[in-house]
Amino acid sequence: MHHLLIVGAGHGGTEVLHAFQRSPLLTVIGVVDPNEHAIGVQLAKRGQIRVETTWTAFEGTAIDFIIDATGEHGVLEQLIQFFPEAAVLPGEFVRVLLERLAEKERMLEAIIHCTSEAISVADQAGETMLINPAYTRMTGYTEQDVIGKPASADIGMQESVHLRVLETGESVRDARMKIGQDRRDIIVNAAPVVVDGQVRGSVGVIRDISEMKALTKELKAAKQKIRTLEAKYTFDDIIAESEPMRFVVDQAKLAATMPVNVLIRGESGTGKELFAHAIHAASDRRYEQFVRVNCAAIAPSLLESELFGYEEGAFSGARRGGKRGYFEEAHGGSLFLDEIGELPLDVQAKLLRVLQENEVVRVGGTKAVPVDVRIIAATNANLEQKIITGEFREDLYYRINRLPIHIPALRERPDDLSPLATHLLRKLNQSYGRSVERISEDALEAIRKQTWKGNVRELENVIGRALIFTDKTEQVLRKGHLQLVVTVTPKRSERPKKEIKHLSDEMSYVEEQLIREALDVVNGNKTEAAKQLGISLRALYYKVERFNIQC
Numbered sequence: 424m425h426h427l428l429i430v431g432a433g434h435g436g437t438e439v440l441h442a443f444q445r446s447p448l449l450t451v452i453g454v455v456d457p458n459e460h461a462i463g464v465q466l467a468k469r470g471q472i473r474v475e476t477t478w479t480a481f482e483g484t485a486i487d488f489i490i491d492a493t494g495e496h497g498v499l500e501q502l503i504q505f506f507p508e509a510a511v512l513p514g515e516f517v518r519v520l521l522e523r524l525a526e527k528e529r530m531l532e533a534i535i536h537c538t539s540e541a542i543s544v545a546d547q548a549g550e551t552m553l554i555n556p557a558y559t560r561m562t563g564y565t566e567q568d569v570i571g572k573p574a575s576a577d578i579g580m581q582e583s584v585h586l587r588v589l590e591t592g593e594s595v596r597d598a599r600m601k602i603g604q605d606r607r608d609i610i611v612n613a614a615p616v617v618v619d620g621q622v623r624g625s626v627g628v629i630r631d632i633s634e635m636k637a638l639t640k641e642l643k644a645a646k647q648k649i650r651t652l653e654a655k656y657t658f659d660d661i662i663a664e665s666e667p668m669r670f671v672v673d674q675a676k677l678a679a680t681m682p683v684n685v686l687i688r689g690e691s692g693t694g695k696e697l698f699a700h701a702i703h704a705a706s707d708r709r710y711e712q713f714v715r716v717n718c719a720a721i722a723p724s725l726l727e728s729e730l731f732g733y734e735e736g737a738f739s740g741a742r743r744g745g746k747r748g749y750f751e752e753a754h755g756g757s758l759f760l761d762e763i764g765e766l767p768l769d770v771q772a773k774l775l776r777v778l779q780e781n782e783v784v785r786v787g788g789t790k791a792v793p794v795d796v797r798i799i800a801a802t803n804a805n806l807e808q809k810i811i812t813g814e815f816r817e818d819l820y821y822r823i824n825r826l827p828i829h830i831p832a833l834r835e836r837p838d839d840l841s842p843l844a845t846h847l848l849r850k851l852n853q854s855y856g857r858s859v860e861r862i863s864e865d866a867l868e869a870i871r872k873q874t875w876k877g878n879v880r881e882l883e884n885v886i887g888r889a890l891i892f893t894d895k896t897e898q899v900l901r902k903g904h905l906q907l908v909v910t911v912t913p914k915r916s917e918r919p920k921k922e923i924k925h926l927s928d929e930m931s932y933v934e935e936q937l938i939r940e941a942l943d944v945v946n947g948n949k950t951e952a953a954k955q956l957g958i959s960l961r962a963l964y965y966k967v968e969r970f971n972i973q974c
């Protein structure tokens with residue numbers, strides 16, 4: 424620490440005393456002035472600094488610097504002579520230096536004042552020495568409240584960060600806490616101010632995150648909303664215990680990872696839409712839109728404009744500014760075309776063009792809009808038959824049928840009945856405000872005996888209805904709750920031909936007979952039967968199970 428003597432305690436000397444009084448680098452060891460009423464003398468006395476009327480009183484004292492603030496001619500030379508070991512500086516020169524420093528300080532202060540981040544600075548002793556208006560806005564504390572006061576007193580936890588910095592000499596990063604009268608959420612970053620290897624203070628920058636928190640909440644709500652637009656189900660929601668169903672799920676999982684269009688076939692209520700959602704959710708398009716269109720539910724006259732959009736004035740009643748179609752909405756994501764077999768031929772032609780060109784031209788427009796959409800189509804119609812009758816375009820069929828997935832009817836996978844019934848029970852409990860835990864064995868037996876023409880949807884309806892008949896406190900769903908219609912299905916082999924109405928039924932019937940005959944001829948040797956039938960062994964196993972052939 425250097426020792427400083429100030430000679431002259433008028434305005435100039437007082438200014439110098441002010442500047443160095445609390446300097447960590449210098450100690451003012453004395454002030455000299457013959458006028459004991461000089462303002463610098465008063466200040467020095469208050470600061471318990473030695474005051475003398477003549478500098479000779481300091482003879483023999485260790486002094487490094489002397490500032491001549493007398494403004495009198497010849498004093499400087501006398502001081503140099505009297506204190507040959509000390510550096511004597513003219514007061515005017517020191518004042519110029521101090522002025523330059525003050526200018527810089529004002530500049531820094533202006534910068535600190537106009538920044539929107541709240542800043543607080545503590546000195547070496549842990550007292551607040553500077554705050555900015557943003558700090559006051561955020562905390563409610565003014566300069567009067569905090570300057571010169573211990574940094575821990577009135578600011579609560581936030582200021583303890585300064586003390587930590589001063590104690591450890593290390594920065595504190597992203598400390599989360601509450602501050603001010605209205606306990607706002609803040610994040611504090613504080614760093615030590617180091618001069619000549621010594622910690623001289625701590626600078627804290629405080630960021631208000633209450634607003635950020637509110638925005639995060641809004642973002643969460645928005646994401647929630649978006650989720651309802653996204654695919655709702657995943658493969659985890661699909662119950663598939665039976666062998667044929669497991670095979671289908673594996674196929675669908677594979678399809679999800681491939682950039683091809685998918686065609687899902689299966690009777691009504693078998694879960695085609697569920698699979699469409701799951702495929703989208705497992706694909707790399709999962710964060711983009713899943714747009715569902717039921718081609719059978721939209722009037723044929725509107726289908727084209729709904730799918731491909733329209734330009735303003737395309738037809739009477741067209742919206743101003745035009746409208747994006749489902750294709751544009753699904754850009755980057757998946758478009759689920761349910762009941763694709765119901766598309767009119769002219770729309771099929773346009774759909775084919777879109778799939779070939781990867782761009783749509785809105786109705787009434789001329790500009791092609793590029794679209795990147797994966798089609799997941801579904802149908803329970805016999806598309807092959809529709810091609811023969813001219814109702815479905817063969818070229819479109821080949822475009823969408825690259826990865827066909829056939830979901831077996833519920834009657835073809837009896838092993839799924841019990842797990843499905845239990846799954847649906849759990850799912851429906853919530854909607855019906857019940858807490859039924861399980862299905863009794865006799866009820867499950869009755870479910871297994873039923874032929875489920877309406878497939879899983881019918882099973883879902885039956886369980887839903889049964890739940891209505893349960894008491895709020897009941898935990899088991901019993902046979903008596905089920906309102907099953909007993910149907911007697913004639914064995915396929917006994918069914919008179921006249922009753923066969925659908926080509927698909929007819930084809931299944933013929934297929935079953937052919938497989939039975941083939942197995943008969945080869946004495947149940949499945950490998951041989953598959954070979955003779957020209958199908959894979961896996962496909963034969965699947966069909967044997969599907970038709971419940973005992974061999």
Ligand SMILES: Nc1ncnc2c1ncn2[C@@H]1O[C@H](COP(=O)(O)OP(=O)(O)OP(=O)(O)O)[C@@H](O)[C@H]1O
Pocket residue numbers: 660661662663689690691692693694695696697698761803843846879880883
């Ligand atoms: N394997 C399954 N696991 C769980 N739930 C299923 C399963 N299959 C179908 N469901 C449920 O059954 C109901 C009918 O399924 P979905 O609507 O997907 O059938 P769909 O084949 O698309 O019917 P449609 O052809 O009539 O449109 C839905 O509530 C679905 O969640």
